[in-house]
Amino acid sequence: MFDLTSYLAAQRERINAALDAVWLENSPPTRLVSAMRYSLTAGGKRLRPILCLAAAEAVGGASADALPAACALELIHTYSLIHDDLPAMDDDDLRRGKPTCHKAFDEATAVLAGDGLLTLAFQVLSGPSSRETGNADAWLRVIGEIAQAAGYQGMIEGQMRDMDGETHGFDLKDLESMHRLKTGALIQAAVRTGVILGGGTEDLIDRLDRYGGNIGLAFQVTDDILNVEGDPAVMGKAAGTDTTRHKNTYPSLLGLAESKAFAEQLIQEALGALAGFDEKSDPLRAIARYILNRRR
Amino acid sequence: MFDLTSYLAAQRERINAALDAVWLENSPPTRLVSAMRYSLTAGGKRLRPILCLAAAEAVGGASADALPAACALELIHTYSLIHDDLPAMDDDDLRRGKPTCHKAFDEATAVLAGDGLLTLAFQVLSGPSSRETGNADAWLRVIGEIAQAAGYQGMIEGQMRDMDGETHGFDLKDLESMHRLKTGALIQAAVRTGVILGGGTEDLIDRLDRYGGNIGLAFQVTDDILNVEGDPAVMGKAAGTDTTRHKNTYPSLLGLAESKAFAEQLIQEALGALAGFDEKSDPLRAIARYILNRRR
Numbered sequence: 001m002f003d004l005t006s007y008l009a010a011q012r013e014r015i016n017a018a019l020d021a022v023w024l025e026n027s028p029p030t031r032l033v034s035a036m037r038y039s040l041t042a043g044g045k046r047l048r049p050i051l052c053l054a055a056a057e058a059v060g061g062a063s064a065d066a067l068p069a070a071c072a073l074e075l076i077h078t079y080s081l082i083h084d085d086l087p088a089m090d091d092d093d094l095r096r097g098k099p100t101c102h103k104a105f106d107e108a109t110a111v112l113a114g115d116g117l118l119t120l121a122f123q124v125l126s127g128p129s130s131r132e133t134g135n136a137d138a139w140l141r142v143i144g145e146i147a148q149a150a151g152y153q154g155m156i157e158g159q160m161r162d163m164d165g166e167t168h169g170f171d172l173k174d175l176e177s178m179h180r181l182k183t184g185a186l187i188q189a190a191v192r193t194g195v196i197l198g199g200g201t202e203d204l205i206d207r208l209d210r211y212g213g214n215i216g217l218a219f220q221v222t223d224d225i226l227n228v229e230g231d232p233a234v235m236g237k238a239a240g241t242d243t244t245r246h247k248n249t250y251p252s253l254l255g256l257a258e259s260k261a262f263a264e265q266l267i268q269e270a271l272g273a274l275a276g277f278d279e280k281s282d283p284l285r286a287i288a289r290y291i292l293n294r295r296r
Numbered sequence: 297m298f299d300l301t302s303y304l305a306a307q308r309e310r311i312n313a314a315l316d317a318v319w320l321e322n323s324p325p326t327r328l329v330s331a332m333r334y335s336l337t338a339g340g341k342r343l344r345p346i347l348c349l350a351a352a353e354a355v356g357g358a359s360a361d362a363l364p365a366a367c368a369l370e371l372i373h374t375y376s377l378i379h380d381d382l383p384a385m386d387d388d389d390l391r392r393g394k395p396t397c398h399k400a401f402d403e404a405t406a407v408l409a410g411d412g413l414l415t416l417a418f419q420v421l422s423g424p425s426s427r428e429t430g431n432a433d434a435w436l437r438v439i440g441e442i443a444q445a446a447g448y449q450g451m452i453e454g455q456m457r458d459m460d461g462e463t464h465g466f467d468l469k470d471l472e473s474m475h476r477l478k479t480g481a482l483i484q485a486a487v488r489t490g491v492i493l494g495g496g497t498e499d500l501i502d503r504l505d506r507y508g509g510n511i512g513l514a515f516q517v518t519d520d521i522l523n524v525e526g527d528p529a530v531m532g533k534a535a536g537t538d539t540t541r542h543k544n545t546y547p548s549l550l551g552l553a554e555s556k557a558f559a560e561q562l563i564q565e566a567l568g569a570l571a572g573f574d575e576k577s578d579p580l581r582a583i584a585r586y587i588l589n590r591r592r
Contacts, residue, residue, distance in 0.1 A: 032448055032456045083411060088403035107384035111407065112456055115379060115414065116448035122418045123443035126436045136432035143439060144422035151415035152328055156408050160328045163404055 004286040008050065015049045016041075018067050019074060022124050035105045035113035036120070040078050043096045043236070045296075047219075048073040048187060051287065052194040055208055058274075058281035061198020068129050069142055069193045072121035076150050077186065079117035082110050084159055097236030121146070135197075142193045149189035158182025170248040176217065183223075184216030207273055211284060214270035219291050221263040224249035226296070228256060235296040267292045300582040304346065311345045312337075314367050318420050331401045331409035332416070336374050339392045339532070341592075343515075344369040344483060347583065348490040351504055354570075354577035357494020364425050365438055365489045368417035372446050373482065375413035378406050380455055393532030417442070431493075438489045445485035454478025466544040472513065479519075480512030503569055507580060510566035515587050517559040520545035522592070524552060531592040563588045 019040060027033055049070030053063035085092040085100040086107065093103050102110035122143065124130075130139045148154060158181030165178060191212030195205045226235060227242045228251045242249045250259040270288045274281050315336060323329055345366030349359035381388040381396040383403060388396050398406035418439065420426075426435045444450060454477030461474060487508030491501045522531060523538045524547045538545045546555040566584045570577050 027449070030448075030453060030456065031460075032453055036448060079411075083407055086404075086407060088407060108382075108459055109456070111379055111382060111384060112452050115375075115410075116452045118411065118414055119443050119447035119452065122439060123447055126439035126443060131433070131436050131440070136436045137427070139436055140422045140427055140432045143418060144427070147415050147419035147422060151419055152326075152332060152412040153323070156412045156415065157326060157328055160326065160405070160408055164327075 002282040002286050004283075004290055007283055007286070008290075011050045011053060012046045015046045015053075015067075015070055015074065018071050022071055022075070022120060031105070031109060032112055032116055035101055035109045036116050038104055039082050039095075039101045039113060040075070040117065042098050044074065044078065046074060047287075048077055048190040051187065051212070051215075051284075052190040052197075054281075054283040054287065055191045055194025055200075055212075056198030058208065058277060058284050059195050059198040059200035059204050060280065061194075061200065063194075063198070065133065065135075066194050066197040068124050068127060069146070069197055070190075072125045072146060073186065073190050073193075075117045075121040075124065076146065076155075079114040079121075080150075080155060080159070080186075082114040082117070086110060089159070089163065094237055118150075138196055142196055145189050145193055145196070146186075149185040154181055154185035154189075155183075158185070166245060166247055170253075172253050175248060175250070175253060179217055179220040180213070183220045184213060187216035187219065188212035208284075210273040211270045211288070214266045214273065215288050215291050218263045218266035218270065218288075221250045221259055221266065222291060222294060224251055225256065225259055225263070226294075227251075230295065263292055298578040298582050300579075300586055303579055303582070304586075307346045307349060308342045311342045311349075311363075311366055311370065314363050315370060318367055318371070318416060327401070327405060328408055328412055331397055331405045332412050334400055335378050335391075335397045335409060336371070336413065338394050340370065340374065342370060343583075344373055344486040347483065347508070347511075347580075348486040348493075350577075350579040350583065351487045351490025351496075351508075352494030354504065354573060354580050355491050355494040355496035355500050356576060357490075357496065359490075359494070361429065361431075362490050362493040364420050364423060365442070365493055366486075368421045368442060369482065369486050369489075371413045371417040371420065372442070372451075375410040375417075376446075376451060376455070376482075378410040378413070382406060385455070385459065390533055414446075434492055438492055441485050441489055441492070442482075445481040450477055450481035450485075451479075454481070462541060462543055466549070468549050471544060471546070471549060475513055475516040476509070479516045480509060483512035483515065484508035504580075506569040507566045507584070510562045510569065511584050511587050514559045514562035514566065514584075517546045517555055517562065518587060518590060520547055521552065521555055521559065522590075523547075526591065559588055 052066050052070040052073055056063045056066040081095060082101045084090050085095055086102055092100050094100065101113055125139065125143050158178055161178040162182055165174065188209060191208050192205055195208050227239055230239050232239050254262065267288050271285060274285055348362050348366040348369055352359045352362040377391060378397045380386050381391055382398055389399050390396065397409055421435065421439050454474055457474040458478055461470065484505060487504050488501055491504050523535055526535050528535050546558065550558065563584050567581060570581055
């Protein structure tokens with residue numbers, strides 16, 4: 001029986017160590033670096049990097065080869081949280097139970113810390129550990145995949161639509177495409193780049209892409225569900241905020257029971273995409289179930 | 297006699313055409329894309345991309361090979377202007393004679409448009425035209441050079457120090473290191489990446505690095521001078537703002553005459569670094585003189 005809890009803890013430790021090592025040796029402890037590290041070490045789940053490493057292993061690769069991509073994905077995720085929390089955007093004071101970056105520092109520093117993390121992601125992707133693999137073509141492709149998923153046709157457009165939806169309302173179709181852009185694209189890129197760096201074929205990339213797309217959307221559906229019935233103490237953030245903000249969510253559009261059934265269905269599709277994969281993809285299977293049952 | 301005016305006009309046209317082509321064919325005309333394009337087409341001098349192409353030619357390369365890097369440099373420069381103009385930072389209403397991005401759109405859109413341009417830069421650097429060169433190693437190095445110059449050890453740290461200097465004041469040494477980070481690093485990266493993509497040796501990279509470092513700082517010294525005695529109508533932005541903001545600048549710390557002498561000296565050093573280069577580096581020579589004598 002695969003033990004997900006120890007697996008996640010071990011991978012998290014490994015990724016945190018790798019993230020500690022992204023700072024160049026001569027990095028002075030500037031205010032900018034402090035703000036970047038503050039948000040990066042604020043206790044994230046490390047879901048995207050863990051998926052990237054697990055996908056590399058699922059196709060028979062060595063997850064160590066994907067470590068720079070795993071770090072870059074977390075740097076990008078963290079930057080997006082800092083910018084989304086800004087007063088001009090979601091204006092959030094708390095994130096993972098701690099003051100948001102612009103509260104702990106100031107708004108200008110938070111904008112620049114986000115910019116710094118985003119840029120550092122590409123520094124890591126093109127750094128010595130990528131360049132010394134002798135696999136520059138794969139890394140160039142990975143950089144392109146991550147930039148596209150994180151960019152104006154992916155995550156950033158998702159955040160634009162999310163803000164727009166708060167004003168104008170969403171139907172179910174708008175909601176799904178917003179989530180697929182805002183959260184799904186980067187999760188999908190995590191899986192895809194793991195497969196690429198693990199040496200997977202185009203066919204494997206396509207199959208695991210289906211897994212990534214389904215768990216990415218499921219993650220957001222469960223996020224909406226947790227906002228209704230989650231425990232703020234476990235989540236490290238307030239519940240009920242979507243209702244207060246009159247946001248259209250899966251529970252508000254579909255009802256709670258129907259939303260849970262939809263999340264369940266997405267996870268079944270994700271597991272279906274793993275049919276025919278051997279036990280090396282057990283972590284991906286367990287992560288899919290964890291997304292469905294998560295408490296935070 | 298080398299005609300700089302027609303050279304700059306021709307290169308600018310070429311770069312603008314390449315920048316028009318960075319948008320993927322299926323890009324819908326979203327508000328996000330409108331904001332990104334608004335700032336990108338607001339009439340920049342295209343100095344960084346022109347330097348990149350000219351450096352590739354100076355070492356005997358084909359400037360077409362450096363075009364994706366040239367575009368990426370301008371995308372990054374434009375993002376930095378959008379974020380620097382934000383209310384939480386310099387709070388500027390006008391840029392190049394037009395409303396700044398957050399004035400023309402709104403603050404959230406401006407943050408995201410900046411994020412989008414920065415991310416797009418890396419999409420372009422890793423896109424088909426880079427991947428099809430069969431020169432993935434060089435492109436990976438170029439991505440690393442640009443990310444480092446634009447990042448927390450370069451341009452972003454420069455902006456942090458610039459804001460800090462407005463509060464705490466600068467001496468001449470602080471001022472120089474701030475400018476070398478905020479403006480110099482990306483200009484230097486433009487020259488370096490041009491040489492790399494033009495196929496230049498490590499020795500040529502070093503020699504032109506000296507050119508880039510000197511013109512980068514000179515550019516900022518003349519910027520300070522223009523803020524004192526420039527014509528707002530020609531510059532498309534207000535003059536005298538440094539004095540109003542009590543900013544320490546080269547003229548305020550050295551005096552106007554001494555600042556001009558310093559700029560002249562930097563340009564002479566830049567020209568010195570080009571000694572032994574043939575007429576293919578005439579554009580770089582002319583650009584150095586142009587930086588000294590520019591009106592905007």
